[in-house]
Amino acid sequence: MPPMPPPPPTFGFAPPPHGRKAKRGDVRAAILAILAEGPHNGYRIIQEIGERSHGAWRPSPGAVYPALQQLSEEELVQQIGEGRKSRFELTETGHSYVTEHAEEVDAPWEAMIPQVDEEVTELFGLAQQTTAALMQVAQTGSPAQVAKAKQILTDSRRSLYLLLAEGDEG
Known part of the structure; x- marks a missing residue:
């Protein structure tokens, strides 16, 4: 049996599924x-x-x-x-x-096995870094900083969905 390929990096997040579903057998x-x-x-x-x-x-x-x-x-x-x-x-x-x-x-x-390209790998890396920063704000931030972080995350989530709604220009 050939050696297993290395796992794709996930940075603590589940990568998007690009493998196929299990079939009968x-x-x-x-x-x-x-x-x-x-x-x-x-x-x-x-x-x-x-x-x-x-x-x-x-x-x-x-x-x-x-x-x-x-x-x-x-x-x-x-x-x-x-x-x-x-x-x-x-x-x-x-x-x-x-x-x-x-x-x-x-x-x-x-x-x-999901196929994750380099751009997606970098995206998940940024998400991990953002999560680390969020944890710092949650642990040591003032109430005003926590409120501001919530607004930043809300705006970011909204912007990501708007990005998808715009469609692919390429």
Whole structure:
């Protein structure tokens, strides 16, 4: 498996979603890809998908556990242990399936990773700096300074929406 690309910088904010939505079969493919690397419990599978998609895709337990059950019924996955200590691993048939269907199970989370260009990255950086300044005003500012900061933020929000309403001139 090729190394994961570095996560796009978020500066503490969720980047705008530019990846695609998960489609039918993506959870199944992700589970198989992760279990091909070794046994994991269901919670860790969910965490791995989230980490590998840089937070853009976090399937719910309601999606992962039924997929694990289906994979188990297909004899591609088996459960080791019971209760909280249970883990899942690929069966011999599962390993063969992953090998034969390598394209299908090759990092389905990569399509969900948001693509953030440099301008947007800088925009989020400015937002982070603005938040830091806002925290300083909130913590140490006088009541008059807090009131003025609220007005600045209100005006800024209004200006951003007006910018969008003007449309793209380029």
